[in-house]
Amino acid sequence: MNVRTLLAVSATSLLAACAGRAAAPRAVAPAPAPVAAAPAVVPVPAAVPAAPPATSAPAPAAWSAATPVGRIVAERPSAARVLERAGIDYCCGGTVSLGDAVRARGGAVSLAALLGELAAVREAPAPATDRSFTDVPLPEVLRYIEATHHEFLRTELPRLAPIVEKVRGVHGTAHPELEEVATLFATLERDLPPHLELEERRLFPAIVALDAGRATSSLDRLDVLEALALMEAQHDGAGAALHRLRALTKGYAVPADACASYTQLLTGLAALEADLHAHVHLENNVLAPRVQALARR
Numbered sequence: 001m002n003v004r005t006l007l008a009v010s011a012t013s014l015l016a017a018c019a020g021r022a023a024a025p026r027a028v029a030p031a032p033a034p035v036a037a038a039p040a041v042v043p044v045p046a047a048v049p050a051a052p053p054a055t056s057a058p059a060p061a062a063w064s065a066a067t068p069v070g071r072i073v074a075e076r077p078s079a080a081r082v083l084e085r086a087g088i089d090y091c092c093g094g095t096v097s098l099g100d101a102v103r104a105r106g107g108a109v110s111l112a113a114l115l116g117e118l119a120a121v122r123e124a125p126a127p128a129t130d131r132s133f134t135d136v137p138l139p140e141v142l143r144y145i146e147a148t149h150h151e152f153l154r155t156e157l158p159r160l161a162p163i164v165e166k167v168r169g170v171h172g173t174a175h176p177e178l179e180e181v182a183t184l185f186a187t188l189e190r191d192l193p194p195h196l197e198l199e200e201r202r203l204f205p206a207i208v209a210l211d212a213g214r215a216t217s218s219l220d221r222l223d224v225l226e227a228l229a230l231m232e233a234q235h236d237g238a239g240a241a242l243h244r245l246r247a248l249t250k251g252y253a254v255p256a257d258a259c260a261s262y263t264q265l266l267t268g269l270a271a272l273e274a275d276l277h278a279h280v281h282l283e284n285n286v287l288a289p290r291v292q293a294l295a296r297r
Contacts, residue, residue: 006216009061012247023244030114032078032215035269036273041165043261044179050216056156060110061120061121062119062122063098064098064115065097065098065099065100065105065111065115066097066098067097067098067099067103068094068095068096068098068285069083069088069090069093069094069096069097069098069101070090070091070094070095070281070284070285071094071285072090072098072118073090073094073281073285074132074133074134074285074286075132076121076122076126076130076132076283077129077130077131077132077278078121078129078130079118079121079122079128079278080220080278080281082117082118082121083101084277086102086109086114087102087105087108087109088101088105088106088109089239089243090277090281090285091235091239091241091277091278091280091281091284092235092236092279092280092283092284094284095285096219098111098114098115098118099111102144114144114260123221133282133286133287134286134290136179136256137178137211138207138208138211138287138290138291138294139208139211139246141282141286142204142207142208143288145199145279145283145287146200146202146204149275149276149279149282150196150199153192153193153196153275153276153279154193154196156268156271156272156275157188157189157192157193157272160185160265160269160272161189163182163261163264163265163268164182164185164265165182166261167259167261167262167265168182170179170189170259170261170262171214171257171258171259171262173200174257175255177248177249180244181245181248181249181269184244184245184248185245186240186271187241188238188272191234191237191238192238195231195234195238198231198234199283202227203227203228203231204221206220206224206227207224207287207291209296210224210295211294221295224291224295225292225295228263228288228291228292231283232283232288232290233281234278234286235284239272239276239280240274241271242273242276242277245269246273247271249266249269252267252269252270252273253266254266254268
């Protein structure tokens with residue numbers, strides 16, 4: 001018997017059974033006793049698996065004698081003050097290890113004490129002004145350099161130039177070192193503006209193109225690397241001039257016979273040094289390594 005025939009027979013039998021029940025008298029069943037309502041069943045939600053613990057990026061390795069001094073300041077900019085007090089160059093000499101930098105000071109600095117000071121800086125909450133650019137998008141880093149450091153130089157160099165000449169004319173006899181101070185400042189005033197133009201017209205646009213994936217040829221990448229090398233060489237010249245200025249002025253100490261202009265000059269030269277140190281460090285130890293890695297991919 002096929003499935004269709006079986007279904008027809010089953011339907012006929014079901015109809016007959018129903019007809020038979022309709023013809024028979026119905027017995028009236030007594031009303032059922034009331035039944036207590038069953039307690040409501042509250043559905044139990046399915047167990048939700050616990051979220052995996054959040055994982056954070058690994059912390060940078062602890063600083064040691066082998067750590068490059070530029071990396072220390074790149075990770076915690078406020079550490080620059082500790083290195084400056086120790087007389088350690090972290091901008092042009094940023095690739096030098098902390099141990100080698102201490103040895104170059106000829107015993108004037110204790111490595112253990114310096115590591116202790118740096119550890120305290122690292123463990124303390126970062127100041128609000130402590131801005132690290134290691135993960136900031138490259139175009140933003142470039143805009144910051146132009147708006148902060150380039151603008152500072154374009155304002156301060158012309159402001160300080162007449163003060164240098166005035167102080168040399170008035171105090172040059174009592175302070176013969178002012179002759180060399182004036183010469184060094186004139187060198188910075190001559191060399192730095194073209195350096196800023198090199199960065200803004202050649203290097204920075206090339207970095208933006210490279211970062212956006214538009215500098216694809218080997219020639220484009222080579223141009224970026226060559227411009228970086230030229231930038232760092234010019235930084236070395238500025239760094240040497242600053243080092244000599246600090247030596248000549250005994251750390252920009254104001255002499256007893258200084259007039260208001262002399263004091264203003266030394267304050268301005270100290271501010272120029274501080275800004276150039278931060279400027280060169282940002283370009284040499286943060287910007288350059290990131291761009292070199294990008295150009296060599």
